[in-house]
Amino acid sequence: MTNKYQEPAKPLNPEQTRAWLSTYARHSRIYAWGFFTVVSALIFGLIWWELGEINEDLIYSFAFSILIFFLLAYGSRKKTTQTWTGNIEKMFMKKIKNRGADGSRYITYSPIAQVRTQQGKKQTIRLTQKLYQYFSLGDEVFTISGLDWLEKTTLDHGERVCLACGNPYQQHSGQCPRCGAPEPDHTTLVQWAKK
Ligand SMILES: [Zn+2]
Numbered sequence: 001m002t003n004k005y006q007e008p009a010k011p012l013n014p015e016q017t018r019a020w021l022s023t024y025a026r027h028s029r030i031y032a033w034g035f036f037t038v039v040s041a042l043i044f045g046l047i048w049w050e051l052g053e054i055n056e057d058l059i060y061s062f063a064f065s066i067l068i069f070f071l072l073a074y075g076s077r078k079k080t081t082q083t084w085t086g087n088i089e090k091m092f093m094k095k096i097k098n099r100g101a102d103g104s105r106y107i108t109y110s111p112i113a114q115v116r117t118q119q120g121k122k123q124t125i126r127l128t129q130k131l132y133q134y135f136s137l138g139d140e141v142f143t144i145s146g147l148d149w150l151e152k153t154t155l156d157h158g159e160r161v162c163l164a165c166g167n168p169y170q171q172h173s174g175q176c177p178r179c180g181a182p183e184p185d186h187t188t189l190v191q192w193a194k195k
Pocket residue numbers: 162163164165166167176177178179180181
């Protein structure tokens with residue numbers, strides 16, 4: 001293509017937003033199962049290499065490892081595949097104790113938001129420093145299955161959150177300046193989260 005006057009990115013319309021959400025959810029599913037398959041094959045290879053032959057022991061150890069791995073993967077995935085709406089009840093800095101490579105101890109702080117969902121459940125969400133500034137106590141927020149970040153139901157400032165990477169950016173930019181994800185239609189997102 002010789003067209004060097006590239007059109008600026010435009011925000012997605014409602015229909016494109018719904019298509020983007022379904023594709024995103026599908027890709028995250030394919031990615032999760034692909035990862036599970038690759039690691040399972042590695043575990044099988046490792047046990048085989050350990051035992052030197054394929055026998056009953058191999059099958060049992062393999063089945064057991066896969067079961068444990070599946071439960072872990074399923075549990076952590078369930079956490080990121082939830083769709084809900086709620087209100088921020090509490091915001092605080094969580095103290096985290098670390099230990100350096102030389103054995104020295106040091107403390108870091110991680111910004112946290114606690115959300116009470118409309119179903120009455122408490123959700124603890126890790127934020128970035130930028131998002132800690134972006135959200136306020138009492139904000140109504142939502143999260144969509146397959147996407148990792150929170151967003152406000154009502155965008156009360158000029159900014160919005162990129163649901164793919166968590167970066168706040170100016171509304172109507174057309175895409176996230178950090179990761180390039182398209183700018184979805186906000187009303188459609190809110191409807192999607194509440195359906
Ligand atoms: Zn982004």
